[in-house]
Amino acid sequence: MDSPLFCKEISVVQVRCVCLMAAALLLLTAAHDGWAQADGKKAAKGPARITDGLREETPNDFLRVTFVSAGTNVTSLARPGAQRAFATATAFYLPPLPLKEFPLYSGLVNDDTKTLVALRCRPAHPETVDATLATWPNLFHAIERDMHRDAAECSTAAASDGSDMALQAFCFAHAYNDPAGSTVPKTLAATFDYAAVAFDAQHTQLASWLRSQYGVFPAFSGLGFSVKDSYYLDTQPMSSAQLLVKSVSPEYVLKNVSLREAGCRCISVAPYPGRAENRLDPKFIAKAGGNGECRVVKSLTHAR
Numbered sequence: 001m002d003s004p005l006f007c008k009e010i011s012v013v014q015v016r017c018v019c020l021m022a023a024a025l026l027l028l029t030a031a032h033d034g035w036a037q038a039d040g041k042k043a044a045k046g047p048a049r050i051t052d053g054l055r056e057e058t059p060n061d062f063l064r065v066t067f068v069s070a071g072t073n074v075t076s077l078a079r080p081g082a083q084r085a086f087a088t089a090t091a092f093y094l095p096p097l098p099l100k101e102f103p104l105y106s107g108l109v110n111d112d113t114k115t116l117v118a119l120r121c122r123p124a125h126p127e128t129v130d131a132t133l134a135t136w137p138n139l140f141h142a143i144e145r146d147m148h149r150d151a152a153e154c155s156t157a158a159a160s161d162g163s164d165m166a167l168q169a170f171c172f173a174h175a176y177n178d179p180a181g182s183t184v185p186k187t188l189a190a191t192f193d194y195a196a197v198a199f200d201a202q203h204t205q206l207a208s209w210l211r212s213q214y215g216v217f218p219a220f221s222g223l224g225f226s227v228k229d230s231y232y233l234d235t236q237p238m239s240s241a242q243l244l245v246k247s248v249s250p251e252y253v254l255k256n257v258s259l260r261e262a263g264c265r266c267i268s269v270a271p272y273p274g275r276a277e278n279r280l281d282p283k284f285i286a287k288a289g290g291n292g293e294c295r296v297v298k299s300l301t302h303a304r
Helices: 012-038 047-056 102-106 136-147 151-155 165-174 184-199 201-214 240-245 282-288
Strands: 062-068 084-089 115-121 225-227 247-255 264-269 294-296
Touching: 047 247, 062 102, 084 102, 102 247, 115 282, 136 165, 136 184, 136 247, 151 165, 165 201, 184 201, 240 247, 264 282
Parallel strands: 264 294
Antiparallel strands: 062 084, 062 115, 084 247, 115 264, 225 247
């Protein structure tokens, strides 16, 4: 008896069956590839391409961590009333780091006494968060967009007498100029010299406003990289050599919208023995976190 596999006579029905089976296999393969990519299982990229991609094109997958007092209800990216929040790129933290190490790269420190709130945000409508790489030029442009003021107001007394700090900040950002140059140190120096004015003794109110509304502290580099270990910069100053070496992790400024608007999954993790040693896994946050709200989980490894 001839084997069906090598049958010489194939009916129309059999041909149709074979075609349907082939089509089904193709669909399953495509679906599997899609699921794998969505789960982060696509082919790994080299560090150069990852960094280049995260800076040339704003990502749409962000991580943000904060440590809050027990019982604090986090409903937005930053505290209520703030204009923007800082976040980093998820792709930069895969594979994940232990919790004790993660905050250091964002210029923060782990706090074993407080509740950890970890967000992974993938906004369905990127324009809602208006994310931009955290460079000084981009920050100035963001302030202009956020304040919605008329440049003509910058000629009034309120623009400099401290009576309207939102206007003063707008005018400071609006006056920034970024001409092209052929000497990198000189071109960068012009921007950094201008930005440094916000932190001199004559502009303490402006510095306070930037801190409360945008989370911009003197540790903000404006390079698009957060400075590792800069949390204690006021008591442990660094040289320019150290600051440049420690500019490692990409950072972005996002509009301070609700967690739901930002497409965030959020977990809230109370202190427990060994928490600092557990890895802060973006995939765990996405799986165990509340959709647009913070969900209490037992640990960084178990949701219940």
